[in-house]
Amino acid sequence: MKDFIDDDKIQHVLDISVRPEKKRVEDVLDKAKELKGLTPEETSVLLQTEDKELINEILITARFVKESIYGNRLVLFAPLYIANHCSNNCLYCGFRRANKELKRVALTMEEIAAEAQAIEAEGHKRILMLCGEHPTRSSLDYFIEAIETVYATTNFNGEIRRINVEVAPLEVEEFKRLKAAKIGTYLLFQETYHHATYREMHPSGPKRNYEYRVTAMHRAQEAGIDDVGIGALFGLYDYRFEVLGLLYHAQHLEKTCGVGPHTISIPRLEPALNAPAAIKPPHPVSDDEFKKLVAVLRLAVPYTGMILTTRESAALRNEIFGLGVSQISAGSRTNPGGYHDHGGNDFMAAQFNLGDTRSLDEVIYEIVQQGLIPSFCTACYRLGRTGADFMDLAKPGLIKKFCRTNAIFTFEEYLLDYASDKTKKAGLKLVEKLLADTEGAGLKRSINSRLKRMENGERDLYI
DSSP states (O other): OOOOOOHHHHHHHHHTTSSOOHHHHHHHHHHHTTTSOOOHHHHHHHHTOOOHHHHHHHHHHHHHHHHHHHTTEEEEEEEEEEEOOOSOOOTTOTTOTTOTTSOOOBOOHHHHHHHHHHHHHHTOOEEEEEEOOOTTTTOHHHHHHHHHHHHTOEETTEEOOEEEEEOOOOOHHHHHHHHHTTOOOEEOOOBOOOHHHHHHHOOSSGGGOHHHHHTHHHHHHHTTOOOEEEEBOBTSSOHHHHHHHHHHHHHHHHHHHSSOOSEEEOOBOOOOTTOHHHHSOSSOOOHHHHHHHHHHHHHHSTTSEEEEOTTSOHHHHHHHGGGTOOEEEOSOOOSTTTTTTOOOOOTTTOSSOOSOOOOHHHHHHHHHHTTOEEEOOOHHHHTTOOHHHHHHHHTTTOHHHHHHHHHHHHHHHHHHHTOOHHHHHHHHHHHHHHHHHOOSHHHHHHHHHHHHHHHTTOOOOOO
């Protein structure tokens, strides 16, 4: 597999869409409402729109598309950093090899188990496990042992049911080992799709190889990992170029592998220790531009999950929840060991600084206030509804029924086992409303029956 990203083509698509006419924008939005996605040319029209009224229409349409496909559920997870040793020298990352002030850490299996227990004690059921790229301190053997350790670690009713992973690009046989470890989604970010910027941001280390990185998802799918997630780090280059890069990447995966990415992540540059590009982003993205790009991505790839991290402030995250985001991190730590020792996000050992430092319970309370359903669901992965099978349910609009029902069940678990009194009171009121609003007498009876079983001590119920 060769590099398939054409910088000149992306720039041309942007250039021909400068200052689009109102009618053209409205036509693209009408097509977006059909829930079939957009071409790069149509996406560029929305990206190049500067009229405030039309941008507001883009945001409104994104809310409609998100609600139509996923309903009002929002999946939560926690990132688990197990090591920060790294062979790369990325100019935007606190883990960079040249950062001599960083406290280097590689957790032992006992420490990883303690982290898992601390995360479980908060109520999380899903994690994203990640580390720096290092041949010995972050080897594949070490990473797989860490996965096995977390899956084997429980705490009261707490357990991690799905481990998504973010590791450096691998060969096909290595990806097969990851799959055998029962991972969920494999995530890897290109960071920037602009070739010259990529070379500038990665002056040394194995990550400097653009082609090997951009083709990693093809090798993962060849190895049988059919849920993959891509992403760009916004702020390194023009956000419009990066959005189109993500779209071309998604389309190429669908064309060559039969299914596009399960998720797209949208991190924005935040300060990191001794990371010059993070301290002063080359192409800063404003809050308004960030909201716009989130909405445009939702319209361009309507069936792909979108992940929002705790890099953003609490206020901005609350605004963006309804614009197309389907998964969020909460209560995050980006330094190895940050959960168990209660030391918070130690900037001297962290990959980047956090914008949203709220606890999981505080985030859930805010989500409930917006009428959204906090979800820790892992049912699709465990029942084989992944890859093409997931898309077969998503495209005709059937996945929403599963998402909504299983979100209610996992939220009920959280309320019974972990919620503060304030969150429990608000949450139970929401569950009661959701049950009352459920269409179909049979489904309503099924949900009510399972909720009563959970009140009697059963856990991990799903459809």
